[in-house]
Amino acid sequence: MMAQQTAPSAAEATTQSESSRLAGILTWMSQNGIFIFTAILILFALIFVDGFGSLMNITDVFHRAAPIGIVAVGMTFVVISGNYLDLSVVAQVATAGVILIAVSNSYGLFPAILAALAAAMLFALVNGTAVGIFKANAVIVTLATTFIGLGLLRFFSGGSIFFGPPDGPIRTFGLGKIGPIPYSAIVLIIMTIVLGLLLNRTNFGFLVRSFGVNESATRLGGTNTALVIIGAFLVTAVAAMIAGFVLAAFSNTAVSNDGVGYEFRALAAIIVGGTSVFGGRGSVYRTFLGVIFVSVLTNILVLSGISFGYQQVALGVLIVLAVSLDALARKVAQR
Amino acid sequence: MTTTSSADIAIAATGISKRFGGALAVDDVSLRIAPGEIHSIVGENGAGKSTLMRVMAGIIESDSGSVEVFGTPVDPGTRAAIDAGIALVHQELSLVPEMTVAENILLGAFPTRFGFTRYKDLKEIAANALAEIGVSVDLDERVSRLSVALRQFVEIARAVARQPKVLILDEPTATLTPAETDYLLRMLSRLAEGGMAIAYISHRIPEVFEISSNVTILRDGRQVLTAPIADLTPQEVIDNMVGRELKEDLQTHRDATPGEVVLRATDIEAPRVNSVTLEVRAGEIVGLGGLVGAGRSELVRAIIGADNRTAGRVTLTRNGRSVTLSSYTSAVRNGVGYVPEERRTDGLALIMTVSDNIRLPNRQQLSRFGIKAPRKIAEFAQELADKVGLRPPEIEREAGQYSGGNQQKVVLAKWLGRRPDFMVLDEPTRGVDVGAKAEIHRLVKEMADNGTAVLVVSSDLPELLELSDVIHVMRDGRITGSLTREDATEQSVMTLAAGEAEAVA
Numbered sequence: 127m128m129a130q131q132t133a134p135s136a137a138e139a140t141t142q143s144e145s146s147r148l149a150g151i152l153t154w155m156s157q158n159g160i161f162i163f164t165a166i167l168i169l170f171a172l173i174f175v176d177g178f179g180s181l182m183n184i185t186d187v188f189h190r191a192a193p194i195g196i197v198a199v200g201m202t203f204v205v206i207s208g209n210y211l212d213l214s215v216v217a218q219v220a221t222a223g224v225i226l227i228a229v230s231n232s233y234g235l236f237p238a239i240l241a242a243l244a245a246a247m248l249f250a251l252v253n254g255t256a257v258g259i260f261k262a263n264a265v266i267v268t269l270a271t272t273f274i275g276l277g278l279l280r281f282f283s284g285g286s287i288f289f290g291p292p293d294g295p296i297r298t299f300g301l302g303k304i305g306p307i308p309y310s311a312i313v314l315i316i317m318t319i320v321l322g323l324l325l326n327r328t329n330f331g332f333l334v335r336s337f338g339v340n341e342s343a344t345r346l347g348g349t350n351t352a353l354v355i356i357g358a359f360l361v362t363a364v365a366a367m368i369a370g371f372v373l374a375a376f377s378n379t380a381v382s383n384d385g386v387g388y389e390f391r392a393l394a395a396i397i398v399g400g401t402s403v404f405g406g407r408g409s410v411y412r413t414f415l416g417v418i419f420v421s422v423l424t425n426i427l428v429l430s431g432i433s434f435g436y437q438q439v440a441l442g443v444l445i446v447l448a449v450s451l452d453a454l455a456r457k458v459a460q461r
Numbered sequence: 462m463t464t465t466s467s468a469d470i471a472i473a474a475t476g477i478s479k480r481f482g483g484a485l486a487v488d489d490v491s492l493r494i495a496p497g498e499i500h501s502i503v504g505e506n507g508a509g510k511s512t513l514m515r516v517m518a519g520i521i522e523s524d525s526g527s528v529e530v531f532g533t534p535v536d537p538g539t540r541a542a543i544d545a546g547i548a549l550v551h552q553e554l555s556l557v558p559e560m561t562v563a564e565n566i567l568l569g570a571f572p573t574r575f576g577f578t579r580y581k582d583l584k585e586i587a588a589n590a591l592a593e594i595g596v597s598v599d600l601d602e603r604v605s606r607l608s609v610a611l612r613q614f615v616e617i618a619r620a621v622a623r624q625p626k627v628l629i630l631d632e633p634t635a636t637l638t639p640a641e642t643d644y645l646l647r648m649l650s651r652l653a654e655g656g657m658a659i660a661y662i663s664h665r666i667p668e669v670f671e672i673s674s675n676v677t678i679l680r681d682g683r684q685v686l687t688a689p690i691a692d693l694t695p696q697e698v699i700d701n702m703v704g705r706e707l708k709e710d711l712q713t714h715r716d717a718t719p720g721e722v723v724l725r726a727t728d729i730e731a732p733r734v735n736s737v738t739l740e741v742r743a744g745e746i747v748g749l750g751g752l753v754g755a756g757r758s759e760l761v762r763a764i765i766g767a768d769n770r771t772a773g774r775v776t777l778t779r780n781g782r783s784v785t786l787s788s789y790t791s792a793v794r795n796g797v798g799y800v801p802e803e804r805r806t807d808g809l810a811l812i813m814t815v816s817d818n819i820r821l822p823n824r825q826q827l828s829r830f831g832i833k834a835p836r837k838i839a840e841f842a843q844e845l846a847d848k849v850g851l852r853p854p855e856i857e858r859e860a861g862q863y864s865g866g867n868q869q870k871v872v873l874a875k876w877l878g879r880r881p882d883f884m885v886l887d888e889p890t891r892g893v894d895v896g897a898k899a900e901i902h903r904l905v906k907e908m909a910d911n912g913t914a915v916l917v918v919s920s921d922l923p924e925l926l927e928l929s930d931v932i933h934v935m936r937d938g939r940i941t942g943s944l945t946r947e948d949a950t951e952q953s954v955m956t957l958a959a960g961e962a963e964a965v966a
């Protein structure tokens with residue numbers, strides 16, 4: 127029996143099966159939705175939310191977005207490497223801020239930056255070694271280093287608040303603006319571009335992504351995978367350090383619980399941006415948009431007088447939606 | 462055309478079409494298999510065999526067409542297909558490595574009481590399934606510790622445990638040695654005699670002639686021919702697969718003039734490897750033969766450092782300069798290439814493009830100061846894709862979207878680009894069609910002619926005999942004998958491999 131009954135009709139060629147069309151839509155949504163949603167949200171806010179478009183408000187949105195965004199663009203590397211997230215950014219942000227103010231008060235700015243950099247490298251080394259060499263779970267490891275980091279910081283700082291001098295480079299940076307855009311936001315933009323190039327254009331970025339897709343194949347491709355993982359944590363740590371500087375400079379104070387909530391909000395921005403928590407897929411630019419989206423949304427809620435509790439609920443719901451969409455798109459695509 | 466009513470047909474797939482993106486992977490194919498019939502499906506890599514089987518097993522939904530089991534339409538979805546009595550043994554192993562043999566056999570169908578797993582029943586059913594196919598393996602062993610061949614049998618036991626009416630096997634023998642293959646074929650005939658309908662995919666034409674009653678040939682998604690096997694000759698089958706006449710130019714021996722010793726491995730010890738010493742010279746192809754489980758893959762992995770070795774020393778010499786290989790990374794840096802046995806887990810990043818996969822081991826030469834050179838990468842990847850005959854040769858497609866045989870070509874392409882001094886190939890043509898296989902053999906020989914020292918592991922005896930200048934045969938982690946090209950025959954290799962005991966699976 128030769129099967130040559132019907133030639134495929136022209137209509138058949140255009141009608142793809144339901145499931146593959148759905149897969150296409152879902153994948154597209156989970157990967158590109160952020161561009162559209164961000165645009166719609168900003169447009170909506172400009173038209174309907176009183177005070178959103180004012181220069182002061184825009185500056186304020188940028189100010190709040192910058193430190194979280196800087197953490198998030200850095201942490202994107204850890205997420206893409208397939209290691210979920212780095213919880214210890216909580217401790218890293220606070221450590222950097224306290225070191226910046228406290229050390230520069232006694233020894234000057236340059237030693238302060240060096241000391242903060244050393245602290246960041248230490249975090250990256252411990253996290254990266256445990257995860258990259260000993261294959262420990264990143265969530266557990268970074269939870270532990272958060273405790274260690276915060277514990278040490280409270281011990282050395284005595285839990286006190288540090289105040290910077292009323293003027294000087296830190297203050298100038300903290301208050302500086304170009305139009306409505308504060309320096310901190312410019313740092314975020316520069317970080318986004320630099321880290322975007324690092325991820326997309328360099329062998330290191332390629333290996334981070336490749337590791338997130340298939341660890342074994344990456345290793346057998348002749349890669350020192352431990353170095354790749356340590357590198358991903360180092361990028362995160364340096365970003366968290368810069369975020370700590372930005373935060374401390376803005377308020378001209380630093381205290382050991384400055385970074386609380388950063389791990390979660392950074393992750394929210396990364397996930398909403400469309401970077402996959404399964405590793406391998408995602409980009410720094412998406413994270414940037416995710417930060418803008420989350421910040422604008424929070425700002426709208428604030429301006430509308432919605433209480434902090436509900437803001438948190440909204441953020442939580444948003445993450446569940448984004449993660450589910452990602453997981454669903456994967457599942458449908460695999461069929 | 463057929464007189465039997467559809468209720469007598471175990472499985473009838475009618476007018477199946479499936480499109481991926483722009484291309485039709487399966488184009489209006491119809492297949493009917495009667496109870497007790499073994500029906501082979503053959504075709505080149507990418508012909509649509511796996512896609513058709515996955516449609517029949519409800520894993521992917523077709524764009525058009527229907528599937529009926531004994532006259533009853535089967536709804537889409539794997540659940541419905543399983544309930545209808547269709548079981549599929551995947552082309553790629555799909556067991557959970559960290560679970561035991563028994564758990565894997567009953568995965569998704571654990572016997573329970575009040576929601577608790579009944580481990581006694583579980584083991585009993587698993588044991589029965591293994592007994593039915595006549596394979597003995599420890600039920601409590603983790604699958605990750607089994608050889609690839611044993612995993613394949615566990616996979617089959619898993620399908621059989623569901624007592625299917627229709628059993629589909631997608632290239633089950635690709636990972637097996639001849640003895641194991643014989644065993645599997647006999648087992649399938651027995652199952653068919655019991656009334657099971659079997660769909661069987663293989664690139665090994667002799668197997669197809671040995672067991673099937675009917676054969677369907679696919680080419681580029683289309684059904685070229687369905688006929689009783691008795692009406693065809695092997696050459697006709699091959700010609701219909703490729704759509705042209707393929708000249709048999711196998712068995713072209715090289716004039717091997719081996720040079721200096723490139724690789725020297727001394728007293729290698731590792732799990733399943735007992736004190737092995739071997740040498741490979743420049744321009745020489747050394748084959749490793751033996752039954753699956755003899756420790757061949759473990760040996761090559763220990764030599765290049767992909768797995769840890771407990772003892773031994775490996776040196777790589779090129780142009781009189783020697784280095785001692787300490788780690789896998791240093792091995793690759795010093796000119797070692799490795800095509801691993803498991804392409805999906807070890808060989809490829811499936812959701813990355815072909816071009817990215819090729820870039821991985823070649824990234825240093827495709828970048829400047831660590832920054833990638835996109836134009837160079839594209840040219841390099843395209844050249845290699847063309848060289849290995851990737852079909853279609855689209856380097857920006859994800860590797861996972863290629864058929865199994867074409868994925869294997871990508872793995873090979875990755876390493877060809879490095880022009881390694883020492884190349885290890887573990888089952889280099891697993892799942893590759895006849896035409897592409899000859900092509901890969903040509904590439905391997907060409908590599909040796911250009912001075913690369915090659916070490917090949919293959920369970921495919923004709924392949925081993927064709928490629929190797931020397932064959933070392935392993936048993937129980939040791940080299941039990943070595944044969945030169947002149948002495949090597951299928952018989953002599955198997956005798957050394959089996960030793961005194963007649964060993965199967």
Ligand SMILES: Nc1ncnc2c1ncn2[C@@H]1O[C@H](COP(=O)(O)OP(=O)(O)OP(=O)(O)O)[C@@H](O)[C@H]1O
Pocket residue numbers: 481482485486504505506507508509510511512513552852853861862863864865866867892894
């Ligand atoms: N998920 C997918 N997305 C896009 N294209 C696909 C996908 N799966 C298969 N294809 C394409 O469909 C065609 C048929 O592939 P299939 O795996 O069925 O071939 P095959 O006959 O089993 O080949 P092989 O002998 O190499 O296993 C190929 O061209 C392949 O590239």
Ligand SMILES: [Mg+2]
Pocket residue numbers: 510511512552631864865866
């Ligand atoms: Mg296939």
